[in-house]
Amino acid sequence: MWTLRRASICLKNRGLSYGVSQICCVTSQNSTRHLENCYSGFAEPQEKLLDGFLSTVRFYNTSTFKSYTEMRTFSSQTGPKCSREDDDDLEDGFSDLETPHVLVQETVSGDENSDGPTSELELSEEVDADDLQKELEVLRSETVVGETKSTKKRATSAMTRVILSTPSSISEILDKWVKEGNKVTQADVSLCMIELRKRRLFVRALQLSEWLESSKHIDFIESNYASRVDLIAKVCGLQKAETYIEQIPDSYRGELVYRTLLANSVYLLNTKKTEDLFNKMKSLGLPITCFSCNQLLLLYKKTDKKKIADVLLLMEKENIKPSHFTYQVLIDVKGQSRDISGMEQVVQTMKAEGVKASTQLLASIARHYVTAGLKGKAETILKEIEGDAIKENPWVSRWLLPIYASLGREDEVGRIWKVCESNPNFDQCVAAIEAWGQLKKIDNAEAAFDKMLEKTKRPTSQHFSALLRVYANHKMLAKGKELVKRMGETGCTIGPLAWDALVKLYVGAGEVEKADSILEKVVSQKRGRPLFTSYFAIMDGYAKKGDVHNAEKLFLKMKRAGYVPGLTQYYSLLQAYTKAKAPAYGFRERMKADNVFPNKALAMQLDRASTVQKSTLSALLE
Known part of the structure; x- marks a missing residue:
């Protein structure tokens, strides 16, 4: 990792502590040494993350679930047909979840005439300017044996067709289906779970998982339990997922289960929970894998880039070879920092290690050049x-x-x-x-x-969201309203992506209050959790108007929705105070309580706010 760490000297907070310098002497594979070098410019190791390495709620009830049709996904994984290349080394998704260890002759990828999308957004932040939220698929289908990827066809099992054909409860559907003489196999379960996840029917997928475990039609293995943890975390939250883990038999409570929870925590940008989970995995004696380290890199790419060096040092200490996805994250970090020479050095190191760049990664490099x-x-x-x-x-x-x-x-x-x-x-x-x-x-x-509509029999909100975003970007409110009306006439369910585009449509047109009311209705109907960007667009709209009261309300709503406060939210909130020329009392203390520390831009904004605060106090004394 030595080469790659050195390439990041231009980034902030550089320096090398005694703890880090001790690890630099460890001998390991060339690839990790090159990576480590690229990030040698960062600050000392963070004790919270490395204390276990350098120094040696409520229970959920599926009967209460609403008929959600779209819920969030997490991590940064492209869908199965994002490329015809071999991208098996991308480790930000769960390739093993619900995939039986048998030969599956057909998968969900490759059907170009499918009625719905089978892939999601890409890793690179340039896909969306609000780079703290991505709708990215978790599950990838297992590599098919005996077929080339270009000839794989999507298989829909009989179980899947039955579940998708009726809105009745999963238990009623499948109890009747089994009584009719049908058998439940791991392969059928795998294909069904993949299809439900692809359609973002996470509540129904969770109900299916619960039915499978309670009915004992299949013997649960670790991947089944991990999939269940993932679904609970998506639908019910991290705390309930943790509660469920305690009920899993010890023999199946392994690294896959815990890394699933870890990735969900990363999705929420919950640094403390992620670091606690990571250290817990170490204390339990679970192996530290490249997947887990990649999740940390993904988290720190969003929240605290100076910690990236610590993860690379840890990978060297544990003799963990970087994967394709490791390089993808590092390339994006360099590109976002406008460190093009550093990015190119990462690319050279990757090539020297024999890692072939995927189309997705090349596209990411191209975007950074642009x-x-x-x-x-x-x-x-x-x-x-x-x-x-x-x-x-x-x-x-x-x-x-x-x-x-x-x-x-x-x-x-x-x-x-x-x-x-x-x-x-x-x-x-x-x-x-x-x-x-x-x-x-x-x-x-x-x-x-x-x-696109000509080629689909059952359009979803994802089909409409793309054009709705175009209208939102160009502040074409009338056309956007007409498209929403058209969407409703098709009978398709409106999900988080469409809500996000609709919110931005109204915010862009200056109707922030209307956007706020739309989001409020979405939340009250409990039809899924809105995206981070939906909340933030409204909050930022209020901030630019100097509406401190409503900006604070949105800040609180985001916290209640599970989005951990970060620099982006605090910067926008402070903008509201500055615009309103109102004193931001205790702002630094609030940030410290949320474990958020100002960067240069935010520090300058705080200094300006302090000037307003002092002048206000002076006026009171006159």
């Missing part, structure tokens, strides 16, 4: 992604279209979309809508949307 203004380098990467003929690799268009749009290359967007237009899949349509939206070609974006 952001840094290096258009020539970005286009070189895009040509590498495209290969010799886009007609032979049309699936890469989902990455090419929005990046070419960010470069202002309308000609390239048109060329690539023309290849896909005759028979596009969901991802290609969404990419085209996004690309045309960036280029302000609204008519073209609407045409791509219509093309």
